Amino acid sequence: MPESKEREKAQAPARGAVASAVKDPVSRRKFMALTGGSAAAAAFLAACGSDSGTDTTTMSSANGGGSSETAQFGKGDIGILNYALTLEYLETAFYADVVKSGLFKGADLETIRKFGAEEAEHVTALTAAVKQMGGKPAPEPKTEFPLESAKAVLELASTVENLGAAAYLGQAANIKSPDVLASALAIHSVEGRHAAALNTLLGKPITPDGAFAKPADAKTVLKSVEPFIVS
Amino acid sequence: MSHQELAHPELAGVQVDEDSGDLSRSEVILKGALAAGAVYGTFMVGPYVRKAFAMTGSSDVDILNFALTLEYLESSFYDEAKTRAKASGELKSLIGLLAEDEKQHVEALTATIKQLKGKPVAEPKFDFAYSDTAGFLKLAQTFEDTGVSAYNGAGPAIKSKEVLGAAGSIVQVEARHAAAVRLQNKEEPAPDAFDPSLDEAQVLKAVEPFIA
Numbered sequence: 412m413p414e415s416k417e418r419e420k421a422q423a424p425a426r427g428a429v430a431s432a433v434k435d436p437v438s439r440r441k442f443m444a445l446t447g448g449s450a451a452a453a454a455f456l457a458a459c460g461s462d463s464g465t466d467t468t469t470m471s472s473a474n475g476g477g478s479s480e481t482a483q484f485g486k487g488d489i490g491i492l493n494y495a496l497t498l499e500y501l502e503t504a505f506y507a508d509v510v511k512s513g514l515f516k517g518a519d520l521e522t523i524r525k526f527g528a529e530e531a532e533h534v535t536a537l538t539a540a541v542k543q544m545g546g547k548p549a550p551e552p553k554t555e556f557p558l559e560s561a562k563a564v565l566e567l568a569s570t571v572e573n574l575g576a577a578a579y580l581g582q583a584a585n586i587k588s589p590d591v592l593a594s595a596l597a598i599h600s601v602e603g604r605h606a607a608a609l610n611t612l613l614g615k616p617i618t619p620d621g622a623f624a625k626p627a628d629a630k631t632v633l634k635s636v637e638p639f640i641v642s
Numbered sequence: 643m644s645h646q647e648l649a650h651p652e653l654a655g656v657q658v659d660e661d662s663g664d665l666s667r668s669e670v671i672l673k674g675a676l677a678a679g680a681v682y683g684t685f686m687v688g689p690y691v692r693k694a695f696a697m698t699g700s701s702d703v704d705i706l707n708f709a710l711t712l713e714y715l716e717s718s719f720y721d722e723a724k725t726r727a728k729a730s731g732e733l734k735s736l737i738g739l740l741a742e743d744e745k746q747h748v749e750a751l752t753a754t755i756k757q758l759k760g761k762p763v764a765e766p767k768f769d770f771a772y773s774d775t776a777g778f779l780k781l782a783q784t785f786e787d788t789g790v791s792a793y794n795g796a797g798p799a800i801k802s803k804e805v806l807g808a809a810g811s812i813v814q815v816e817a818r819h820a821a822a823v824r825l826q827n828k829e830e831p832a833p834d835a836f837d838p839s840l841d842e843a844q845v846l847k848a849v850e851p852f853i854a
Contacts, residue, residue, distance in 0.1 A: 525830065528835070529835035532836070536836070580811060583806060583807065584807045584810070589798035590798070592797060593794070593797065593798045596794045596798070597838075597839065598835075599813070599817075600790050601835060601837055603813075604817045604818065604821035604832035605832055607821035607822050608821045610818075611821070611831075617818045617821070618739070618815050618818050618819075620815075622742070622746035623746070623750070623811040623812065623815065624811045624812075624815050
């Protein structure tokens with residue numbers, strides 16, 4: 412796992428025996444052999460219980476996807492950040508359209524404005540991060556959303572937020588730089604909060620996957636948002 | 643938690659190892675990001691980097707045990723609340739769901755620690771001070787928000803991709819819990835665009851009063 416090696420290397424100044432062991436590639440291989448990466452996943456799955464038949468898929472897509480699935484957006488972390496940026500552009504545009512639609516007022520409108528403003532902050536942050544890494548930020552896609560009724564819009568918002576949270580979760584383990592990871596995690600949990608709040612408004616379960624949220628790979632996510640991208 | 647307070651002073655606390663001859667790409671990026679933080683107002687980078695660095699001396703088992711302690715606390719809190727919080731209707735169902743999720747987190751973390759040949763920490767004895775539903779909800783919000791920040795703070799120090807994926811899967815659920823509890827409290831479900839992160843010492847300090 413060269414990616415994780417780089418991540419650890421970047422975690423200087425690391426101290427202590429474990430830290431120096433994992434910084435040394437040879438020791439690191441021993442360390443991995445000792446702990447058994449896939450065994451850990453297996454234990455985790457075992458503990459997840461039997462009520463969810465797709466857990467195996469979950470873990471493999473969380474960890475086996477590889478950063479190549481975002482290669483169309485750039486190499487490595489830049490690709491992942493640009494992929495996230497594209498999704499955040501989409502969410503921002505969606506909420507802006509919803510505000511303009513006039514379908515909501517009062518507290519619901521305030522919630523939508525707030526969520527939209529947070530997505531816009533994600534766009535700004537991700538754009539700055541891509542530039543700092545020497546990458547070119549992904550262009551803002553042209554979008555179009557069906558805004559027929561308040562109920563339908565909330566349903567779509569819930570779908571988009573749950574998908575967004577799953578998208579970040581799907582990439583977490585592919586990120587190499589610890590500061591990019593930290594930033595992605597800080598956004599990921601906010602997407603989770605948005606998703607749960609919208610689910611609550613709709614009377615849907617706040618944790619539709621149960622006690623362990625499921626990731627989504629980039630291919631699945633991009634296919635799901637394709638209908639909303641005009642160009 | 644506001645972005646303003648995250649602005650500059652923390653940057654001074656970040657240490658980048660400049661002695662090593664080969665600066666890794668991430669270190670270079672880090673420096674660039676910190677410089678950018680000074681310009682853009684830092685809501686993205688500074689504090690998270692600092693917290694991420696704080697746990698680099700910990701092994702994955704250490705981090706999992708740290709998480710397990712928090713999950714024990716939440717699990718015990720909600721289990722007790724089923725009767726003690728005097729809840730009914732929607733809140734009663736929510737407490738049931740929270741109790742079940744946290745119990746599953748305890749089981750998953752325990753199993754993973756064992757699989758990594760570590761020793762799961764023992765469950766502490768807890769003492770939760772509240773006397774009514776409102777008091778319960780206030781504590782619940784603190785615990786869930788703290789849980790999110792604890793996992794987010796520890797995440798970048800996790801070495802194994804599998805463990806990181808598992809922690810990510812749990813933290814999203816904690817964030818969902820936090821949002822639901824906040825709605826019960828008539829508070830913003832997602833108060834900030836970026837969830838703050840806490841380091842181990844800050845988290846332990848926050849939960850210490852509840853360990854008997």
